[in-house]
Amino acid sequence: MKILDKYIIKSFTITFTSVFVILFFIFVLQGIWLFISELAGKDLDFFTIIKFLSFYAPTIVPLVLPLSVVLASIMTFGSFAENYEFAAMKSSGISLQRAMRMLTLFIFGLSIISFIFANNVIPKAQYKFLNLRKTIIQQRPAMAIAEGQFNPIGPAINIKVEKKTGANGQFLEDVTMHIKNTSAGLGANTVIKAKNGVLRSDENSNYLQLELLDGNYYENVIPKKYEERNKHPFAKSSFKKYILNIDLTKLNENNGDNGDITSEKMLTLNELNYTIDSLQNNYNKDIVSFAENTVQRNDYVFQLNRVQNIDKENNVDNILTVFSNTEKQKILEMAISNTSSTEFSIQNSQSDLEYKKKNINSHWVVVHEKFIIAFSCLLMFFIGAPLGAIIRKGGIGLPIVFAIVIFIAFHFMNTFGKKIAEEDTIPVALGMWISSIILTPLALFLTYRATNDIGIMINFDWLIDPIKKLFSRFSKN
Structure with a gap:
């Protein structure tokens, strides 16, 4: 050279x-x-x-x-x-x-x-x-899940937590969840509010388990007849324990x-x-x-x-x-x-x-x-x-x-x-x-x-x- x-x-x-x-x-x-x-x-x-x-x-x-x-x-x-x-x-x-x-x-x-x-x-x-x-x-x-803001988990779930405690932040306080019915396309069809929650996971599993305690469950009811939708009907129920499994692959x-x-x-x-x-x-x-x-x-x-x-x-x-x-x-x-x-x-x-x-x-x-x-x-x-x-x-x-x-x-x-x-x-x-x-x-x-x-x-x-x-x-x- x-x-x-x-x-x-x-x-x-x-x-x-x-x-x-x-x-x-x-x-x-x-x-x-x-x-x-x-x-x-x-x-x-x-x-x-x-x-x-x-x-x-x-x-x-x-x-x-x-x-x-x-x-x-x-x-x-x-x-x-x-x-x-x-x-x-x-x-x-x-x-x-x-x-x-x-x-x-x-x-x-x-x-x-x-x-x-x-x-x-x-x-x-x-x-x-x-x-x-x-x-x-x-x-x-x-x-x-970050504190004080809505966190998207997959295309259909948003969750908000006011406070996290515990060694790994697994204990949640004042939980609000919005679950969208993707097939209906009408926005947040289900709202879940709970006083407390616990996050659990297993190293060999692709799922994250969320256990909600002492809360209420609100769901929009979509009538078959279009003219009845103006009445905005919904269903409400309360629960002592509600378990939700979250697919970790949806986080991407x-x-x-x-x-x-x-x-x-x-x-x-x-x-x-x-x-x-x-x-x-x-x-x-x-x-x-x-x-x-x-x-x-x-x-x-x-x-x-x-x-x-x-x-x-x-x-x-x-x-x-x-x-x-x-x-x-x-x-x-x-x-x-x-x-x-x-x-x-x-x-x-x-x-x-x-x-x-x-x-x-x-x-x-x-x-x-x-x-x-x-x-x-x-x-x-x-x-x-x-x-x-x-x-x-x-x-x-x-x-x-x-x-x-x-x-x-x-x-x-x-x-x-x-x-x-x-x-x-x-x-x-x-x-x-x-x-x-x-x-x-x-x-x-x-x-x-x-x-x-x-x-x-x-x-x-x-x-x-x-x-x-x-x-x-x-x-x-």
Whole structure:
């Protein structure tokens, strides 16, 4: 390796390391705000909080790494151009393409490392992160509930406790619970108020047991007739002891995208391929089974053979003429019943198949994410390095503006493509790689113009000159 290559790699490495550390620290702080409801006011020791954040930290690397690469590339090459170091290289016969050669190999190695990191480290961190939250709640059940505020537990339960006592805060005072009936969609349908409560858990169980003492139970009654709902009927009862089991896995359903820890994110590439194959086979079997059950339920083949036999025996054009009015009425009722049953079955099966298809798509999304992390390093480098050489600005001024704009565009397209791919609106591969497909031509364009010393300006004289001539004619007239 020549002295020039060592100098370029050293300059880039120092800038990249500084930028990565700063951005990583900023995103970790953002993670603290994301999980502040789980950390604040729940009597956790400092070591547990450090473990909590350390298991969360690897998940932000896919965000920090591309931004660090593009920003470090613009700053490094912009500084070379601003200080006329590229001019000195060109005067010595060294082109920009030659200057980027060893650094390109360095970025390629960084891409491989990022893929290995995404395939091995991030899944383990996700697994440990989820299990740490579960362990904390099992050992300290009161962590799931903070004092003086409503705490969401899953999609349907909110609980508020005025005071917690005991070694682990397991004894509760003045408990209020709102339980929403998700099927009705009419808000908090059940309210439970109790003077005292006790939280219990078992390390070998996924459930948290809440025992309420001396309380009242209020439930909205929804009449079948719509006009009776204006009376606001409700049922009230009192109890000495009321036991409620809370599924600990439901505690992860209200944390947004960054905190949503699903099983597919804990799998490596080989495990994902095996899981996707199993899910796809089950999905295909469900489709075949649904079609066969629909045919058997309606028994179309049997009915068709019967109609053909009657038609041949009686030589009639309308098959209904051979039945009496009573039989026609029964046939009509049977047809209506079969149609309604088939429609209900189709709707339920459609919802089930859509859910399974989304689950398959979610696994494919994670597969593509592992490769996108690696490719994004190369993409951001071939956008940032030539752009820095073209704008000829180093430091932390204009390069930060360009880097943020490029990264926001990349991240927005990634997020948008991921969402519509999971919903099966477009193919998963297209949705996940849409940002790379759009930005790769930009990287090639900037690299070509920078290596040929053309600059970023494009000649539009072929379009502007005819317009100028047209206006000059009008001005003369």
